[in-house]
Amino acid sequence: MLPAAYLFVVVAGDLSDALSDALTSSTAAILARTLALAAAVTVTAVAIALPIGWLTVRTDLPGRRLWAVLCTLPLVIPSYVGAYLFVAALGPNGMLQDTLGVEQLPSIYGFPGAWLVLSLFTYPLVLLPLRGALRRIDPQLEDAARAMGRGPLAVFRSVVLPQLWPVLAAGGLLVALYVVSDFGAVSLLRFDSFTREIYVAYRSSFDRTAAASLGAVLVIVMLGLLFLSSRLRSAKVIHRLGPGTLRPAPPYRLGRWRWPAVAFCAAIALVAFVLPVAVLLYWASEGISSGATPLSRAAALGGNSLLVSAGAAALGAVCALTIAALSVRHPGRLSGLLERASHAGYALPGILVALALVFFATRLVPSLYQTTALLVFGLTIHYLPLGIGPIAAALLQVSPRVEEAARGLGRSRAEVFRTVTVPLTRGGLLAGAALIFLHAMKELPATLILAPLGFETLATDIWTQTNFGFYEASAIPALLLLAVAAVPVYLLSERGAARP
């Protein structure tokens, strides 16, 4: 809520003035274009994530754990690095054109390029929570539907898909918000987005007011998207009503679809993960002579990245669980307001979140200013909504009767929460924590501003290396970032959530 409060303090009083300043006809047109991009990317991301999620959770797809991890990792590649990699690989006179030896390739600039790159780097936002939700689906319903003679596609449409709506809506919301607030990728791909307006206003005046009034527009957009998403997550009963524990679903046999399915996962992993990593490796081999990062320094950078990201993930998961539990179990004005306000941090550019914390910390808790704790807190505020969606979706799949039964057996509210609610929503909790973790790993402006003096992470090192434009030099920290992120992703999305 702090960022929202900050916006309020800054634009206080003359919100309508600020909005009319912010919404000139040209910015309105840019906003419309940005929303169109957000819609296109969201649909594409869901279209990529849904088959991968289903294939890697519910079928006998060969190597499904590997595909699951590979297809999640693109989330760690900072979007400006990703866009730069794509320009280097697919742009005019890029690597692909050199390899093919052709005169010209279709342009990757503008809407198509932004659409492609953002879709490829955001679909894991849907994939991670989706996989959690797919695991919690009760196979009995599908069995029943099949027993009544429905074919596999009809079963998927009428039984599986409706149970996935909440998680798809939550993930889609995150994708849309990501696109609306992204700056790095769209500016490299020459798509004139709304965030660029914010940056231009902020950079020309060094004044938070202009940026904040444009930020207020983003918050309003976010409220609209949130409303759409909550309509999709409406109060349908999707948890099991029957007694007993969840029976693990037997994997679907893919039969002759096996290899086409593998080809699909491999194609996505290739473009979104293998291709960027290959370019990074190539650069690393080129740049290794000109001052490679010493191992001890790399280890310390990785340690710092892990420390703050894990802290933000853990704190974020706890806060998100609390907010999600309130809004799912006790829907009402207050809990709804809390959930919506917490999304403000994600809709705003990281620098505004950082400035909000500078504003409050220097005035209210100067002793915490520029400590690791404040940095973790800032990252948590920024990425909290990433946790709320998956956790709320998981809670919807848990019957409140199980909790009531435990209460009836004499457990206290806190005990029920700890021994029943938390374990049953573990999949969503882990997916939410993983999302916060992966984002916190690559966050830049907030880390640069809020970290203790001299505290460096892999992301700040990438920034330092790319500042003069030698993206090649950033290859090693970028690869390390991927390596450091891969372990928790594996633990969280695979081992932690694996079936017994």
Add this chain to the structure above:
Amino acid sequence: MNQNRRSTQRPILAAAIAAALLGGGCGFDTGTSGGGPDEPETEGITLYSGRIPAAIGGAVDSYEADADRDVQVRYADTADLAATLIEEGDASPADAFFAQEPGAIAAVADAGALARLPGDVLARVPARYRDPEGRWVGVTGRARILAYNRDAVQRSELPRSPFGLVAPRWRDRVGWSPASSSMQEYVTALRARYGDERTREWLEAMVANGAVDYPNNVTIRDAIASGEIDVGLINHYYVAQAVAEEGDDYPVGVYFPPGGLGSLLLLTSVGVLESSDRKPEAFDFVRSLLSPPSQEFFTFSSKEYPLARGVAPDPSLTVPLAEVPSVEGELVDLDELQATIELMQEAGAL
């Protein structure tokens, strides 16, 4: 089984929370700064730097060695640091601010956050390269120039000033970065020299001639190198650094158009915070930045123009500093910068 699985999860979560919350204020030593943040009472100073370690490292090291004091540096984008300093106000931990763009340090000065520098510090730099009120001083200069692909363009074909880039022969061949502050500063200087009307006509003609929009200097330089475009409006030292990295056959050349505001000097500058309780040390640091060893570090490593009197620029800088045009007040006048943005928006460039 179930129980077992759960118990493996908890320690991870618990350890993470504990590590993050108990670890407040500490972290892993990445070995770049002399003293860790755990030593609050150092004799050193805190610098907010909008310039990256590679650009200022040698100068900071030589101050640390000579003065036997630590400099703790917060590196971030110049505009972000300016906004942070303004937000921090009197509570700022910073003693000095090193800005990459003139507008940023002007914003901090306008907020009343910068102290007046001692006369001997100011006297090291010619008056045109410092704040008339003495709150900041220029450290190095960077020139706006025309960069071109040496394989695609003969030097003799290049126009006498950027006004020539609107000719039909340059259609779709020119890159610029209207959203970057250095381009906006250049346009501000054009307005000061030629007036709004002529500047607007030029901007509109550039747009009509298919000028290609890039986010920053670096992407323009790389696009020229790859042959995507043939010429671009950027800062000179981005090319110099690429030549230093890639060797003399790097395909991008630097051209100082001789006519009018063909090129333009932009300053990096430093100021001392009014809220600092280590002002004498911070003034010393500024003195050190303007001393010959530091000024030579700047010009040899990043090929920028040294601004202190009596320091010769790197031999690769064939155009003498005195011949690079500069404008004085307008680039640090935030209202002027704001008016530039509006003009660029009206002209369809932004």
